[in-house]
Amino acid sequence: MRPSKLFGRTLREAPAEAQTTGHRLMLRAAIARPLAAGLYTWLPLGFRVQTKVEQIIREEQDRIGAQEMEMPVLTPAETWKQTGRWDMLEPITFRTTDHNGREFMVSYTHEEFAHLHAMQEIQSYKQLPQIVYHFQSKGRDEARPRAGLLRLREFVMKDAYSFDVDQAGLEKSYAAEYGAYERTFKRMDLDAISVESDTGAMGGDVAHEFQVLTEVGEDRIAICSNCDYRANMEKATRSMQDQRARSDGVPPPSQIATPGTESIDALEAALKQPKNAFLKTLLFRDQSGKVVAVVLPGDRDVNEAKLRKALSTGEVKFASDADFAAAGAVRGYIGPVGLKTRVLVDEGVGGGGYIAGANKKDAHLRDVVLGRDFQGERVDASDVREGDVCPKCKVGKLTIKRGVEVGNIFAYGTYYSEKMRATFVAEDGTQKPFLSGSYGIGVGRAVQTIIETHNDDKGIVWPPQVAPYHVHLIALPVNDDEVRAKAEALVAELEKRDVEVLYDDRDETAGVKFADADLIGIPLRVTVSKRNLKENAVELKRRSASDTEMVPLASAPVRIADIVGSWPR
């Protein structure tokens, strides 16, 4: 390919809206372009990268015996309704209706349809286990698409689905995918760690994310300083061992006047007590409009993912004034005592006396004790934070890092197969539901995460195995007949040896060409110049190194093919 004809031009400056280093470089190097917020086109250079990333994913899926197929983008509402996800996913999905009024979802995952096919194609335990997968475009109505390819409204995901006869089989399939993911990310040169994660709208209990730790990530990961505990903040817990004070001898609640103190911060300042001496009470509405109060220690924040899971809902919103009135609460002075609504109590709330809102304007109660003065369902609904004690080893302290989720795996067992009556004939002749799991990798997000973690101040530094081309060949000056002839002969020689060459034949200065080569970040730069040809040599420079190597023109094809052949695949 010649840049004079390459569809995609490099930019000296990134558009002002670019949010991260990878986003800026991806735009500047003509990897992808937006059509609208969250909707991107792969330009030819980026398309080559995504093809290589996809091929690595494919090879590792095939290695564990997974079979490639392809399910459609548009999926009928009826099937979603069987599992209740038509409504649950409404806030984050795109829907369409045909001219006869039939509804479809622009699918954002395919569990329901993988199960539909499994029940049609798999009749007997003898055909199990099976894993199928596809690469398909997904729609997701993100309110805030972010940082280029990191959070899109449409993206291609590899999603795999495993079907097993029993829990042991599912665990084996899960382990096989786990191993495939480790190899997949390693081959892309992504340093992904696995962390425990929330199962969200997927159902089930066991799930892992593969996270690449980087400041541009929007996920927060709790990591133990002592053991191997690593969890997404949406799932992370902490040891509560030192949290529970005794309630013995706490006097009954008494009212205190707190005029104009409507927040924990204001209470802390007014009453000279630490934040964790207070109870924070928040009122929410779930997707179906049901109201619930959540009671937390005053120094903790509610974790929305945990709350959604506790409520089995797709969305929670803050309650309205009418909801406050119905619950007998007053904004700024809400507390759990006497509240006329469902109450969830975070596990961080201990057994001692707390100061809490009195549900009257300008008043709080002191000496409020859980179990004595108010009741509630115990849940884990709060964030962990730096310094919390690890829930696993109970020794280490948690630190919080940012990460980009490049993959996720879920073992949800019979969550879908029971709802859909997706069964097979077991060895004992009875109908049994499949035990299943799902395994996803976003292709575009992986590509940009590679850029985020492989760059320098001049541009991208592609790992060779996913680079758009192996060699960036520069002719200087291109309008010198001998230079051009030798350069083109070298390109032909290299292509004969299956070396992928981007040959810069533009009539531009050395400065422009070298800057573009550094920006695009192809692993090996080869310069054929008038000066070097005087010594019958060409110059090689690796993008990842600063030194150069002079090679005789005659042996250049062999030398370059050797370098390319030494790279990991």
Place this chain on the structure above:
Amino acid sequence: MRPSKLFGRTLREAPAEAQTTGHRLMLRAAIARPLAAGLYTWLPLGFRVQTKVEQIIREEQDRIGAQEMEMPVLTPAETWKQTGRWDMLEPITFRTTDHNGREFMVSYTHEEFAHLHAMQEIQSYKQLPQIVYHFQSKGRDEARPRAGLLRLREFVMKDAYSFDVDQAGLEKSYAAEYGAYERTFKRMDLDAISVESDTGAMGGDVAHEFQVLTEVGEDRIAICSNCDYRANMEKATRSMQDQRARSDGVPPPSQIATPGTESIDALEAALKQPKNAFLKTLLFRDQSGKVVAVVLPGDRDVNEAKLRKALSTGEVKFASDADFAAAGAVRGYIGPVGLKTRVLVDEGVGGGGYIAGANKKDAHLRDVVLGRDFQGERVDASDVREGDVCPKCKVGKLTIKRGVEVGNIFAYGTYYSEKMRATFVAEDGTQKPFLSGSYGIGVGRAVQTIIETHNDDKGIVWPPQVAPYHVHLIALPVNDDEVRAKAEALVAELEKRDVEVLYDDRDETAGVKFADADLIGIPLRVTVSKRNLKENAVELKRRSASDTEMVPLASAPVRIADIVGSWPR
């Protein structure tokens, strides 16, 4: 791959709703499965076929220098509105609205977006010509999805877009794609002929379809018996040389009583005149609600595609009672004389006197002459039919055949670039609009068309170059240790030689296995049986032939690899 673990089971009987031979075989052989009307999943066997078909298309696009990219499925309304196609395509497309009220189309073609990218990436004539392409899912709200993969509501299309500096350049790009299409279909063993076609919603004037003539096709193609004229019925014309009678001496119109004769058939019977002695007048409404009358010879049918094009509309419907009243017409007795609406007159209407509706109940007029008694805009709005005279050589007669459109190419010049102000800097320094064309191939339709034209009474007979596997290896009986060991050793030997093997290791009878092999239609069947092993031999049988060949076991890998190597790619 082993059928015992293959995701996809063969069916003894096709579902009753299967409409064509290819549809039935595609379902029975587990190539694809429907999720809903017009929405299909590729099962693993079919996915392998579509991958090979896609790769042939890709290689022929790459050969002419086209660059692969990928544009999204969801496309923003704003851009469609620039060219007026947001409204025009409404009847046949799926739309969605995000939670902020922003509208998107599930794209069914990408001209607008290819132009959007071209104007961003291409600044100078020096960067031209360029062709870009992608494989992407398209949505199309088909009222009547048909015959499996032949007419879907979602399908993957390869669509390419060319950009040139001038008409000569466009013609060169068009010719390059034309050649690529000829090679592409030949490599898939599809006998596709090119025919002139309507440009429909694409704009412009020059377009060709590649049609495979088969009775299952829903397109009708007019083919000249004498010259190379071939055109889709939506575009086909006829020579009018003998159609025009003289109007000299025709008396003025006079009313005749025609009680209860509301159709051409009824008039023919009542007045004992041939159908072409009458004028047929039809009243339509276009997409924007405008009413138009179309006047045709009584023996001709209106051609909706031609009419839509004449009206520049996306849809025409029959007019309402109110429309009849407003036009001063009476149903069953409508005629062009005195009609109060826009009138289109088909080119088939000659200069002589006709019998036409009188716009009064139970009355017609005789001696109605175009240009004297009524006026109208001349258009071509009628179907050709068998026996019409060829419009090109004016000698041959047209015959009408059915065909499946497997590809189409359009040269529309500046149709989009002018509307979108998509320009480049020309050699003379001025801004000029791109001259462009579009080039599409539907992957799934191509696969099913291959099945429609490559089968026998036992099943599919894949052309080797697109077959899901090269070899279908059968072990008989599989529970014989020696047979299984030898069969598995042969599979390993073959896979080492890059021969793709479907190894039937199921514990089934020879009859079941041979029937499945014939149904799935892999080009070479290899049988390792107890009987043949007594003579240290294996049996080879080509799916396309009836004879078998016995080969020594020891030399079988080499012999089989030789056969596979001899096939076209």
